[in-house]
């Protein structure tokens with residue numbers, strides 16, 4: 621998509637942080653936006669602010685973990701305009717402490733919001749984006765932690781790896797269509813994610829070490845990059861057709877170390893007699909491509 625002007629964007633987690641910042645950057649370039657968020661009042665307040673500046677903006681209450689909620693939001697979105705930009709972005713933080721002591725509810729909730737919701741998002745809009753024949757674009761928010769995992773929540777990190785995996789696989793699947801795809805890999809940004817996580821957690825408030833970690837993370841993220849800069853970069857990526865959206869180059873050195881560690885572990889074949897996998901055959905059997913159109 622070379623120009624977002626005149627397009628309608630559906631943004632999950634649109635009431636706050638990176639979702640709202642991207643909405644602002646989109647309307648600045650002449651797009652219409654639908655701010656979908658579990659915080660319906662927050663979404664309405666944000667949409668009202670955008671409308672008061674002359675933007676075309678709609679707020680929808682949406683719980684991204686509920687397929688029924690997606691069906692209702694999808695219907696209302698279609699009345700507003702044909703969605704050609706889908707930003708599947710809502711996310712929450714995970715638990716903390718030793719993995720074996722994780723609260724199962726918090727674990728499931730993390731996966732439901734951060735990973736599983738992308739299926740519902742695509743089920744709601746992707747078919748019509750493809751069928752429109754118009755240039756459309758899907759952006760999925762993963763995180764830098766899905767490449768360089770710091771010692772933070774296993775639930776959060778692994779759900780963001782799942783999200784990156786969804787985007788990588790979809791990149792192949794969408795290669796032959798007019799739907800572009802980007803995966804957003806931010807480092808730290810000064811959003812409300814720690815507070816939102818605290819407010820939305822399905823079980824009782826954090827106590828002990830979990831509370832201390834959450835408090836410390838709030839302080840660390842407060843010094844993070846401005847969400848507005850990231851929102852502007854997302855819009856640039858949509859218009860450029862960039863797949864990777866890396867906003868924090870200071871992580872590159874660590875990414876190189878992680879990749880070198882992995883590549884260094886490739887040794888000789890476990891079966892020296894084996895001719896090697898028929899990778900071309902695997903791709904042909906599935907009628908697809910790998911890494912989009914690049915291989």
Ligand SMILES: NC(=O)c1ccc[n+]([C@@H]2O[C@H](COP(=O)([O-])OP(=O)(O)OC[C@H]3O[C@@H](n4cnc5c(N)ncnc54)[C@H](O)[C@@H]3O)[C@@H](O)[C@H]2O)c1
Pocket residue numbers: 632633634635636637638639656657658659662682683684685709710711712733761762763764805806807808809810811812813814816817820841844
């Ligand atoms: N802030 C960072 O440092 C950072 C870094 C990397 C990735 N991310 C990712 O960016 C995305 C946006 O987070 P943010 O930092 O802007 O946080 P944020 O809390 O400011 O915004 C997230 C929004 O998602 C909404 N949300 C949460 N659960 C929802 C649900 N079930 N249904 C619908 N909406 C829901 C919240 O109400 C909130 O408005 C997330 O996926 C997050 O994991 C953030």
